Amino acid sequence: VFDDAEVRGRLVHAFARFTKLDDDAIAAVRHLPVTQREIAGSNYIVREGQLPQRCALLLEGFIYRQKLTANGQRAIVGLQVPGDFVDLQNLFLDESDHDVMTLTRVIIIDITLTDLRVLASTCPAINRAMWIAGLIEASIFREWLLNVGRRDAHERVAHLLCEISARLEATGQARELSYKLPMTQEQLGDALGLTAVHINRVLKALEKQGLILRQKRHIAIADWQQLRRLADFNTRYLHIVDAAE
Amino acid sequence: VFDDAEVRGRLVHAFARFTKLDDDAIAAVRHLPVTQREIAGSNYIVREGQLPQRCALLLEGFIYRQKLTANGQRAIVGLQVPGDFVDLQNLFLDESDHDVMTLTRVIIIDITLTDLRVLASTCPAINRAMWIAGLIEASIFREWLLNVGRRDAHERVAHLLCEISARLEATGQARELSYKLPMTQEQLGDALGLTAVHINRVLKALEKQGLILRQKRHIAIADWQQLRRLADFNTRYLHIVDAAE
DNA sequence: CGAACTCTTGACTAGTGTCAAATTTTGTGG
DNA sequence: CCACAAAATTTGACACTAGTCAAGAGTTCG
Numbered sequence: 001v002f003d004d005a006e007v008r009g010r011l012v013h014a015f016a017r018f019t020k021l022d023d024d025a026i027a028a029v030r031h032l033p034v035t036q037r038e039i040a041g042s043n044y045i046v047r048e049g050q051l052p053q054r055c056a057l058l059l060e061g062f063i064y065r066q067k068l069t070a071n072g073q074r075a076i077v078g079l080q081v082p083g084d085f086v087d088l089q090n091l092f093l094d095e096s097d098h099d100v101m102t103l104t105r106v107i108i109i110d111i112t113l114t115d116l117r118v119l120a121s122t123c124p125a126i127n128r129a130m131w132i133a134g135l136i137e138a139s140i141f142r143e144w145l146l147n148v149g150r151r152d153a154h155e156r157v158a159h160l161l162c163e164i165s166a167r168l169e170a171t172g173q174a175r176e177l178s179y180k181l182p183m184t185q186e187q188l189g190d191a192l193g194l195t196a197v198h199i200n201r202v203l204k205a206l207e208k209q210g211l212i213l214r215q216k217r218h219i220a221i222a223d224w225q226q227l228r229r230l231a232d233f234n235t236r237y238l239h240i241v242d243a244a245e
Numbered sequence: 246v247f248d249d250a251e252v253r254g255r256l257v258h259a260f261a262r263f264t265k266l267d268d269d270a271i272a273a274v275r276h277l278p279v280t281q282r283e284i285a286g287s288n289y290i291v292r293e294g295q296l297p298q299r300c301a302l303l304l305e306g307f308i309y310r311q312k313l314t315a316n317g318q319r320a321i322v323g324l325q326v327p328g329d330f331v332d333l334q335n336l337f338l339d340e341s342d343h344d345v346m347t348l349t350r351v352i353i354i355d356i357t358l359t360d361l362r363v364l365a366s367t368c369p370a371i372n373r374a375m376w377i378a379g380l381i382e383a384s385i386f387r388e389w390l391l392n393v394g395r396r397d398a399h400e401r402v403a404h405l406l407c408e409i410s411a412r413l414e415a416t417g418q419a420r421e422l423s424y425k426l427p428m429t430q431e432q433l434g435d436a437l438g439l440t441a442v443h444i445n446r447v448l449k450a451l452e453k454q455g456l457i458l459r460q461k462r463h464i465a466i467a468d469w470q471q472l473r474r475l476a477d478f479n480t481r482y483l484h485i486v487d488a489a490e
Numbered sequence: 491c492g493a494a495c496t497c498t499t500g501a502c503t504a505g506t507g508t509c510a511a512a513t514t515t516t517g518t519g520g
Numbered sequence: 521c522c523a524c525a526a527a528a529t530t531t532g533a534c535a536c537t538a539g540t541c542a543a544g545a546g547t548t549c550g
Contacts, residue, residue, distance in 0.1 A: 067387060067391040069391065069395055069400075073396075077387040089380045089384070091376065093381070094484075095484070097482040097484065121369055134379060135379070138382065138383045139334070139338070141386035142310070143312070148394045149438030150435075152506095184529090192394070193394030195507055195508080200531085232315040236342055239342065429496065441497085442498085442538090443537090443539070449499095491550105493549095494548085495548070496547065496548085497544105497545080498543100501542095503538100505536105507534100507535080507536075508536090509534085510531100511532095512529105514530085515527080516526080517525090518523100518524090519524095519525105520524105
């Protein structure tokens with residue numbers, strides 16, 4: 001759904017987001033063989049135990065990572081927004097340790113592992129950008145561990161709402177602290193270690209306190225300072241880099 | 246406390262654990278300038294917000310990663326055992342997003358970032374090994390998220406005990422499902438999103454059920470199958486590679 | 491050898507989970 | 521584009537896991 005020039009541009013930007021690319025790197029990225037793919041919501045991209053053959057860049061829509069316990073409980077262990085690389089781990093790990101699923105209809109660019117490996121090994125800037133992307137993802141996992149392990153329900157929900165806002169704004173996809181959050185309350189619960197019922201109560205409470213506004217699944221942060229304070233939110237862990245300089 | 250030959254050998258092994266090294270790689274690792282350092286327990290190695298200048302390989306003792314909330318609550322978001330690289334994230338991220346602390350007296354090998362960057366860029370096998378190490382760490386974060394988010398206290402404790410056993414045995418540091426776990430019950434609580442008091446109750450319960458034996462902080466898994474079943478423990482997420490072949 | 495941590499235990503509390511049912515929203519086939 | 525079924529949201533009543541507080545016993549370490 002994007003023309004080739006647009007796809008190339010976004011691919012370059014996805015790497016350039018993390019580190020300055022030299023002309024060689026940009027040229028190499030522009031010559032990378034890629035496939036565009038559209039996938040409906042609620043579909044598997046990778047299943048646990050599978051041996052995936054490609055990485056992807058998410059252009060549009062949301063993707064999440066989930067793990068299941070033996071008795072069928074689900075944890076959503078990660079969320080990807082447009083501009084994120086998905087499945088860099090496939091580069092060097094054989095077997096997937098979790099499921100990757102679409103939250104909404106998505107548009108992704110597929111890159112084969114071999115192409116990406118060649119690119120990374122011939123081009124230090126790309127290797128560096130991929131490292132940074134992977135390390136930031138790990139940093140987000142750590143913050144989520146703090147969130148789920150040591151914050152109460154209100155703080156947790158507030159923190160996730162802040163994080164999503166910050167991540168969307170960092171890539172220019174949300175303005176005015178307002179965005180469409182296409183997750184059900186059950187999914188929010190699975191991402192925060194809570195039940196859907198409790199998420200509902202907490203969202204209502206946050207609304208009543210004037211911290212957020214909701215219409216359907218559209219979230220507007222009404223009082224950023226207060227929400228941020230409640231959530232104990234600080235962007236440091238997102239390592240938002242401005243590689244423009 | 247280790248002689249130079251020993252240090253070199255362990256360093257080579259730390260990389261070789263993840264991928265086969267060619268002779269060039271081995272030679273390069275053997276020529277890496279390294280410093281050995283001994284640090285007492287309960288010391289900071291890195292503080293949040295710092296700009297660290299080196300990476301380390303943990304030779305002896307335990308290290309943990311912690312994050313604090315504004316109101317002083319702590320989450321332990323990671324644990325490193327001998328043979329693990331510590332702070333590969335420093336390679337490409339400027340500012341640390343968490344604290345790194347010694348749990349016990351440790352012996353580490355310090356490597357400067359510049360030396361490691363040069364090594365990685367000149368030697369694909371090393372770059373690959375470091376990627377794998379980083380990706381496995383991320384995989385452990387995800388499993389911990391599932392553990393804290395969706396398992397109850399008994400399952401959580403059991404899971405951590407299984408994980409530590411598996412990680413120690415994978416590098417040959419524990420036999421017979423028995424090991425010294427140098428964590429206080431408060432630290433266990435912080436790693437599992439529980440309180441020290443509750444950890445105590447759960448440990449006693451697991452002991453009473455005949456799943457584990459305890460003497461001071463020494464843990465012996467008395468019934469691996471049962472403990473593993475209770476914990477819903479599966480080693481897949483550890484991506485234990487046998488790079489020997 | 492004493493002070494400061496840890497561990498252990500009991501009594502009580504609070505935050506979330508569970509269950510269930512009404513209401514609203516979403517998605518889909520005709 | 522409507523109609524309807526399925527899914528998601530909302531709410532209340534109640535249950536239960538894990539937290540809090542407190543105090544005594546054991547352990548560690550300077």
